[in-house]
Amino acid sequence: MRILSGTYGFDILSIFLLLISLFLNFGRIPRLISLVLSAIVIFRAFSKNIYKRSQELNKFTSAVNNILRKFNKQLPYMTNVSLELIPPMFTRLKYDINQKIKYKIVSCPNCGQKLRLPRRKGKIIVTCKRCHNEFNLRT
Ligand SMILES: [Zn+2]
Incomplete structure (x- = not known):
């Protein structure tokens, strides 16, 4: 540094x-x-x-x-x-960016529950973990 x-x-x-x-x-x-x-x-x-x-x-x-x-x-x-504070912040940032690249956050059309789905899986059938509503989605 x-x-x-x-x-x-x-x-x-x-x-x-x-x-x-x-x-x-x-x-x-x-x-x-x-x-x-x-x-x-x-x-x-x-x-x-x-x-x-x-x-x-x-x-x-x-x-x-x-x-x-x-x-x-x-x-x-x-x-x-202290500069020692900075690297953990960037580690966290990197982690968050990775999460954003890997996953897509969608809301269930029935109950509004936020669901985390893997990206680039093509057309998938999502089952809401809260209300068990099923819907099609392209990720
Ligand atoms: Zn739902």
């Missing part, structure tokens, strides 16, 4: 953006937003304008604290988040 020396690295704001972008990946919201957020995280990590990035972090921390104060809580002020 010597490549990151002299650059800003990751802070809690980056982690937050990364989590949002991961979350958006599973919603129906266009992927573009998620991609843009990831791009911001990468840009911030490699940025050498440490002053400006710290200011962004300050703004973010105080905005979050304004909300947290209502619950008598406070965000710890953390500049660089």
Whole structure:
């Protein structure tokens, strides 16, 4: 990780953006937003304008604290988040992407139960695990 020396690295704001972008990946919201957020995280990590990035972090921390104060809580002020946190996040991301490639999530037309089906199996008959309704599907 010597490549990151002299650059800003990751802070809690980056982690937050990364989590949002991961979350958006599973919603129906266009992927573009998620991609843009990831791009911001990468840009911030490699940025050498440490002053400006710290200011962004300050703004973010105080905005979050304004909300947290209502619950008598406070965000710890953390500049660089340990890089050891990053690899597990990517492992998780890789796992999620793999799942998305391998499986297709569909809703049962009868009861709305979400079902996970293997992709690229051609025409299959699906039996809903909740209501036992059967329906044809192309995966
Ligand atoms: Zn069903």
